[in-house]
Amino acid sequence: MKRFFQIIGLYLFHALFVRPVVFFVVGTRYRRRHLVPGGPCIVVANHNSHLDAGVLMTLFPFWRLHRVHPVAAADYFGETMFMRLVAMTLMNAMPIARTPAPGEDPLAPIKQAIARGDSMIFFPEGSRGKAGVVSPFRTGIGRLVKDCPGLLVLPVFMSGPERIWARGQTVPVPVNIHANVGRPRSYDPALEARQIAEQVREDVLALAPPPPAPPGRKSDPPLRVSICGVVGRELRRDVFMEVTRRLGRLQPTVGLADRLVMRAEGDLLNEAGGGIPLAYGRAWPTFLAGLFRTGGWFKGSSFGDMIERTHLSEALGDGRSCRYVVEEGNALLDVLSWAKADFYQGRMDEKEPQHLLRYISGKKRIPPGNWWTFIRKAPEVWLINLFHLARPPAPDLLVLLRQQPEQILAGLRTRGGELRGFENPAFLAELQDTFGEVAQALRGRVRMKVLDMTVESQGPEEIASRILEEALAVQAAGEPSEQDRDPEMANP
Amino acid sequence: MGLPVPDSIVFLAIAVAVVGFISLAVRGRGGRFRTLPMWAGFWIGFGLLLMILSLAPRWASLPLLAAVMFASLRTYFFVAPMRLKDRYSVLLAYATIPLILWPVYLGNVELFFNVVPVTLFLVFPAVFSIGHDHSGLLDSMGRGMLGVVFFLYCGAYLGLMTHLDQDVLPLFGILVLAAELPQRMAGGRLPGRFLGRLVLGVLVAGAIGYLMARQFGVGDWVGLNANQVALGAAFISLAVTAAHLVTNGIASDLEMNAPSTLMGRGVFLGRIVPAVYAAPFFYYFLILVG
Numbered sequence: 001m002k003r004f005f006q007i008i009g010l011y012l013f014h015a016l017f018v019r020p021v022v023f024f025v026v027g028t029r030y031r032r033r034h035l036v037p038g039g040p041c042i043v044v045a046n047h048n049s050h051l052d053a054g055v056l057m058t059l060f061p062f063w064r065l066h067r068v069h070p071v072a073a074a075d076y077f078g079e080t081m082f083m084r085l086v087a088m089t090l091m092n093a094m095p096i097a098r099t100p101a102p103g104e105d106p107l108a109p110i111k112q113a114i115a116r117g118d119s120m121i122f123f124p125e126g127s128r129g130k131a132g133v134v135s136p137f138r139t140g141i142g143r144l145v146k147d148c149p150g151l152l153v154l155p156v157f158m159s160g161p162e163r164i165w166a167r168g169q170t171v172p173v174p175v176n177i178h179a180n181v182g183r184p185r186s187y188d189p190a191l192e193a194r195q196i197a198e199q200v201r202e203d204v205l206a207l208a209p210p211p212p213a214p215p216g217r218k219s220d221p222p223l224r225v226s227i228c229g230v231v232g233r234e235l236r237r238d239v240f241m242e243v244t245r246r247l248g249r250l251q252p253t254v255g256l257a258d259r260l261v262m263r264a265e266g267d268l269l270n271e272a273g274g275g276i277p278l279a280y281g282r283a284w285p286t287f288l289a290g291l292f293r294t295g296g297w298f299k300g301s302s303f304g305d306m307i308e309r310t311h312l313s314e315a316l317g318d319g320r321s322c323r324y325v326v327e328e329g330n331a332l333l334d335v336l337s338w339a340k341a342d343f344y345q346g347r348m349d350e351k352e353p354q355h356l357l358r359y360i361s362g363k364k365r366i367p368p369g370n371w372w373t374f375i376r377k378a379p380e381v382w383l384i385n386l387f388h389l390a391r392p393p394a395p396d397l398l399v400l401l402r403q404q405p406e407q408i409l410a411g412l413r414t415r416g417g418e419l420r421g422f423e424n425p426a427f428l429a430e431l432q433d434t435f436g437e438v439a440q441a442l443r444g445r446v447r448m449k450v451l452d453m454t455v456e457s458q459g460p461e462e463i464a465s466r467i468l469e470e471a472l473a474v475q476a477a478g479e480p481s482e483q484d485r486d487p488e489m490a491n492p
Numbered sequence: 493m494g495l496p497v498p499d500s501i502v503f504l505a506i507a508v509a510v511v512g513f514i515s516l517a518v519r520g521r522g523g524r525f526r527t528l529p530m531w532a533g534f535w536i537g538f539g540l541l542l543m544i545l546s547l548a549p550r551w552a553s554l555p556l557l558a559a560v561m562f563a564s565l566r567t568y569f570f571v572a573p574m575r576l577k578d579r580y581s582v583l584l585a586y587a588t589i590p591l592i593l594w595p596v597y598l599g600n601v602e603l604f605f606n607v608v609p610v611t612l613f614l615v616f617p618a619v620f621s622i623g624h625d626h627s628g629l630l631d632s633m634g635r636g637m638l639g640v641v642f643f644l645y646c647g648a649y650l651g652l653m654t655h656l657d658q659d660v661l662p663l664f665g666i667l668v669l670a671a672e673l674p675q676r677m678a679g680g681r682l683p684g685r686f687l688g689r690l691v692l693g694v695l696v697a698g699a700i701g702y703l704m705a706r707q708f709g710v711g712d713w714v715g716l717n718a719n720q721v722a723l724g725a726a727f728i729s730l731a732v733t734a735a736h737l738v739t740n741g742i743a744s745d746l747e748m749n750a751p752s753t754l755m756g757r758g759v760f761l762g763r764i765v766p767a768v769y770a771a772p773f774f775y776y777f778l779i780l781v782g
Binding site for chain 1: 562563566567569570573576579580582583586
């Protein structure tokens with residue numbers, strides 16, 4: 001009978017207080033809520049606020065509430081009668097001793113509940129801790145998983161509660177809560193409890209969104225790595241993917257390739273569906289390119305693609321929310337190479353790109369008296385300058401991959417299909433030289449490292465390792481010292 | 493039309509439906525067009541709010557406006573987090589909602605113009621400045637004040653417009669839609685310089701407004717002729733452009749760019765801010781043209 005009244009109280013409390021607060025006052029939003037299993041499971045989440053348990057209970061259907069138990073510290077929530085009433089009765093919590101007596105298994109009631117088919121809400125950090133910080137997980141979750149083989153663990157990351165009602169705050173302040181639900185999984189019970197706890201923590205942290213920018217100093221712009229050069233298309237794409245993946249394991253990385261945007265974080269690599277998600281419109285540049293016969297055999301559509309990708313790249317660079325941007329190809333190198341071929345008739349010294357760079361960056365307008373020359377010889381530069389189409393950024397690390405033209409052609413032949421007119425050894429060799437010369441000229445004008453690599457028998461992994469090494473070296477060289485960071489030290 | 497609701501309401505519903513249809517038709521093109529149906533979905537809700545404000549008595553409709561203000565402000569403070577010590581300023585922002593809506597309910601414009609600067613623009617900086625640690629104070633104050641300006645000050649004008657005429661709010665909704673749709677279809681970066689984009693947007697909105705006034709007589713609802721409606725649409729287009737400019741700047745400062753957008757966050761600002769930002773502009777326009 002006592003349990004009956006307890007369940008009535010639980011449902012009334014949730015219907016009249018918890019759910020209205022969670023849905024209407026703090027406006028909780030869920031991501032992938034459908035992944036919550038229909039059967040027993042243990043929900044594991046970060047813990048920063050007393051709201052956490054209430055929010056996680058709303059993950060479950062209303063009719064399952066009496067079979068969901070948040071795990072609560074017996075010493076804290078059993079302190080007063082009011083706290084016992086709210087926690088143990090109205091929230092259906094299950095008390096455990098944080099400092100058990102010798103020989104006592106504090107997890108025994110939880111195991112019994114799981115055996116009955118109930119679900120648990122578990123905060124392995126043990127306490128609310130510091131706002132916004134996920135403390136190391138205690139081994140309790142590991143021991144629980146070891147003792148209940150096959151138990152489904154549902155990782156959840158919540159952002160928002162730490163700002164609403166963090167530890168030490170008396171008055172809650174409503175802002176939104178986002179609960180990001182991960183895929184439920186079981187862990188190998190043969191592992192040590194500590195190892196399981198660490199794996200669970202990694203799974204929870206993998207769900208954390210990029211932290212919102214707090215007031216104050218902004219982070220540095222991302223390091224740009226452009227992978228260019230005349231090699232087989234598949235090889236270049238493989239190298240690009242590998243570099244993006246590897247840098248993504250270090251810090252948030254975005255990969256930009258033709259019709260492909262990837263976000264790599266940890267081992268996660270997503271291909272954005274439906275092409276590039278931020279299309280700023282390629283119709284207009286393509287139309288202009290067609291009108292002014294831009295790009296030679298690249299044709300207008302390539303010019304339009306290039307402008308669109310540059311806009312996306314600019315947006316990423318301005319926002320500074322990722323640490324690395326990896327590009328397949330580079331717009332600035334392409335435009336300068338076209339200009340070298342047409343405007344300078346293959347001759348270009350180190351000083352000459354200066355004018356073009358100023359025109360491409362939009363710092364200087366092309367004088368109307370020179371328009372006709374540019375329209376005839378370098379219409380891409382003229383269009384970019386006149387219509388402010390884009391400002392292609394220079395990379396921090398430019399990777400120039402080279403391959404023997406015969407090797408490239410052999411690759412093209414094995415791929416099948418007819419070779420196009422320009423796909424001949426002489427042209428490919430000339431193109432390689434052009435890229436190399438432009439890169440050298442560019443290096444004298446902007447702060448950029450060039451990695452010139454001749455590919456013979458190396459695989460994508462080997463090439464990516466070399467690029468990664470250089471990228472980290474460039475990053476280390478570009479990091480401001482403590483003296484640079486502190487204006488008072490820099491200007492005593 | 494012989495329906496139990498005013499023509500302006502029916503016309504607003506039709507305008508939202510047309511926008512929704514266009515959005516669904518072009519979403520397959522990908523890129524920016526993919527987000528259009530969600531924007532149209534937002535306008536179903538916002539259009540409903542305008543209709544309720546227009547039709548229902550103020551004691552019933554203003555609490556709904558207060559709820560929308562609260563929800564908007566809450567989401568804004570999630571997207572643009574403040575310092576932990578600014579929590580009382582955030583609470584004050586919420587507490588100001590009834591304070592600012594009281595003169596709106598009374599229709600006392602003079603009181604409204606006194607309440608806003610005194611309670612919002614003078615008390616807020618003081619509450620922000622309480623304490624010893626002032627690092628990030630200006631940044632935090634700017635974030636807080638912007639939220640208050642967008643969702644309380646601008647939002648309150650929707651309530652003030654209920655005192656003018658029953659058809660004012662539906663007309664406002666129609667003209668904002670007319671100003672926003674071409675801009676959203678064209679994308680954030682039209683060719684040419686900023687001035688060119690601005691002029692193009694204003695001209696298109698003005699032309700749509702003029703055509704609607706000539707063909708459907710939307711200006712007659714509030715006593716405006718076709719030229720005045722076109723001018724109003726152009727005025728609103730200016731406001732919407734300004735709102736986009738501000739939200740783009742905020743999004744950039746908050747680092748809500750492509751990766752964050754892929755995570756599905758931050759789109760809220762870009763949808764609601766242009767809609768409420770244009771309200772004070774339209775109110776003053778109506779006062780100006782009498």
